[in-house]
Amino acid sequence: MASRSTIMDNNSFRAEHAAALDPQTRRLTERRDEVLGGSYRLFYRRPVHLVRGQGQYLWDADGQKYLDMYNNVASIGHAHPAVAEAVNAQMLRLNTHTRYLHERILDYTDELLATLPEYVDPTDFKAMYMCTGSEANDLALRVAKAHTGGTGLIATTEAYHGNSELSSSVSPALGSGQPIGDHVWLLLAPDGYRTGVDDIGPWFASEIRAAIADMESNGVKFAGFIADSIFSSDGVLPGNYLREAIDAVHAAGGVFIADEVQPGFGRTGEHFWGFAAHGVIPDMITTGKPMGNGIPVSGLFARSEVLASFSDTVPYFNTFGGNPVSMAAAQAVLDVIRNEGLQEHAKVLGAAALERFTQLGETHKAVGDVRGAGLFIGFELVKDRSTKEPDRELALNLLEELRHRGVLTSVAGPHGNVLKLRPPLPFTHIDIDWACEALDSSLRALN
Known part of the structure; x- marks a missing residue:
């Protein structure tokens, strides 16, 4: 390691x-x-x-x-007028929370899910909103544990997934002062340059399978694997190599959380979502920073059956998550990405x-x-x-x-x-x- x-x-x-x-x-x-x-x-x-x-x-x-x-x-872009104008207009009209009906959160969800790759059925996903990527990943980890009944998680050795207690437990990039969770297994990232492995996909899938086996031999039930698809904090590792690893995750009964805070929203060019480069279907997608261009807004988009394991039994409420002003900012960002190509x-x-x-x-x-x-x-x-x-x-x-x-x-x-x-x-x-x-x-x- x-x-x-x-x-x-x-x-x-x-x-x-x-x-x-x-x-x-x-x-x-x-x-x-x-x-x-x-x-x-x-x-x-x-x-x-x-x-x-x-x-x-x-x-x-x-x-x-x-x-x-x-x-x-x-x-x-800094100080984009479309975001400033959308936020200002909505602030002058209404800002409240998701316990009241409001169209913005629904319209935005429909439009964002429509950006999923063609091979993904957007109707299979449901949305929940927060303010930060840390909160989104925190909730995703809770959902993973509720759905699988397991507690074992896999992340990579330099991953960063947030600052909450749960998300920081899978964020070794925060340094040696940040404790990693007792049931978290850390793997070397699929870095073809450093490992010298030409076909990095099978190598990484083997590492995933070995970690799950070690986890289970220690009496820990596997819950899931969390990663951003370009392994940003691990050194920026683009490519198309995760399919076999995600198949291994699913074969072991776990879920895959695609942390799209860094590679999402068109940044990687070829695809709107970073995970699409690998041709995989995540069980959960988390978003954050670029979603609101500076306005705190984040989201969790989960397959319905995965989310139901949590949401059918545990109430979740985020006072500011999904508020009309944040949704106005998010909508403006999505519009600009499309309108400005x-x-x-x-x-x-x-x-x-x-x-x-x-x-x-x-x-x-x-x-x-x-x-x-x-x-x-x-x-x-x-x-x-x-x-x-x-x-x-x-x-x-x-x-x-x-x-x-x-x-x-x-x-x-x-x-x-x-x-x-x-x-x-x-x-x-x-x-x-x-x-x-x-x-x-x-x-x-x-x-």
């Missing part, structure tokens, strides 16, 4: 960096220390003080413009970006692998291409160099050596040029 690294802290500001800060930034960091809990982290050794955003761009308090290469929250845009621009980043990688020995799907690209840094020894220090220093050149991103993977390049969907060819030039000059500066 891979070692658990604290990916969340990889490029965090720390107290020893304070002396190098300008007076205004130092005052803000000191105020944070005084009034906010210590668990909060700031990106970068010299934190960025952002004051404005538009599309894929951000501006700091000094007026410097940045290219956002990381933010899937503002998926359709952002899924196709992600496919075309993502292919162009992947080609450019791959070409750039070939000119730098420190780049071991470049991979991606749509506007979701992993850029892996190594000390030696032949041994594939990860270079975490270079990755962290590269983040700081990129920040100097106005490009914001972060890292992922078990070794913290993979740049996660995941810009808002309105990304352009000009932005590809900016990102490539910044990467090239940053790598040269660190050589």
